[in-house]
Amino acid sequence: MSARTRRRRAIALAALAAALAVVAAFAVALWQPFHGGGHGRVVLTVPRGATLTDVARLLEARGVVADATLFSLRVRLAGAASAIEAGTYELRRNMSYGAAIAALRAGADTxxxxxxxxxxxxxxxxARLLARRVRGDYLAASRSAPGFDPRNYGAPAGATLEGFLFPATYELRPGATAAQLVRRQLEAFRRAFASVDLAYARSKxxxxxxxxxxxxxxxxxxxxxxERPLIASVIYNRLRARMPLGIDAxxxxxxxxxxxxxxxxxxxxPSPYNTRLRSGLPPGPIGNPGLASIRAAARPARTDFLYYVVKPGTCGEHAFSTNARDFERDVARYRAARERAGGRSPTRC
Known part of the structure; x- marks a missing residue:
C-alpha cells in the first residue's frame, strides 16, 4: 500500500471517527442516558392553545429541561405531542426529557x-379571569370581607377591596369559593404590606x-x-406641584x-377618575398592585421629573423629562414614529 493510499485511509478513518463522535454526542444529548429525574419543585401551567414549541420553550425557560429543540424532538419521537394537555403540572428542575414527557403524559394535577x-x-x-374556575361571584365576594376593614389603611367608608387583593399564585382545593380566594388574597396582602417601609410616604x-x-x-x-420608582417620583412631584397626574389608566x-x-x-x-382634568389622586386604586410597585410607591426615586412618554423602538421604556419643552419634543418623536408605523404603536414588544 502506497504512502498516499495510507494517508487517504487515515484521513477517511479520522473523518468517520469524528462523524461517529458527533452522532454519539447528539444521541447522548437527545436520550440523556446518565441524566437524573431532576430536583426541586416547579409549578408550571400550560395555557390552552399552546403548541409543542410553546410548551418546550416554557419548560426550558423555567429550567425544567435543558433544550427546547431537543425536548420537542424527543416528544415527537415518543409520539406524545397530542398527549400534552393544558393545565397545571408539578415538575422538577433539570429533568431528563423522558422524565418530563412522562410527567406531562400523566396529566395535570387535579x-x-x-x-x-x-x-x-x-x-x-x-372576575373575568376566574370565570367558572371558582364557585360564586368573585366581584361580589371582593366588595367586602369579614375581619378586613379598608378604613384601617385610610380608605373612605364604603371602599371596596380594590387594591388589597394581592396578586400571586394560589393553591386551593377543587370547588373552592370566590370568598375563600379573597380571604387568601387578603392574608397575603397583610403579610406583604407589613414589610413595606411607609416612613417616606408618611412624611409627605x-x-x-x-x-x-x-x-x-x-x-x-x-x-x-x-422604572417603577421613576414613575412613582413623577406622581409625587406632580402631587406636590398640584398638577393633574394625566394618567389615562x-x-x-x-x-x-x-x-x-x-x-x-x-x-x-367629569369623572373623578379623569386625572387629565382633576388634580390629586383618584378616589381609589385602579387595580391590585404587586409588592415591587407598592414599595416603589412608598419610596419613589428622588428626581425632578414631571413628565414621561414611551420611547419609540423599545418595549415600554419611557423618556423622562423635567419640563414641558423636553416633554413635547419626546411626544413629537413618539408621534412621528407612530405615523411611520402606519398608526400602530411604535414599540417592539
Missing amino acids: SVLRIVIPEGLSRREV NLTPYDVLIIASMVEREARLAR TLRYALDNWTRPLRVSELNS
Missing part, C-alpha cells in the same frame, strides 16, 4: 386548583391607602422594573376599557 392572578388587574378583570402626608392608589397606577404604567379603570382608544368625550368627562 388534586389542587392553582389560580394565577397577575399584578395590576382590577376586581372586574380578575400620604396614607397607606394613598400608597396603594399610587402603586396601582405605577403597576399599570411601568413595563420595566427599574385611571379613566380606563372607571370605564373598564383597557384596549379601545379613548373618545374625546370620555377624555373630557
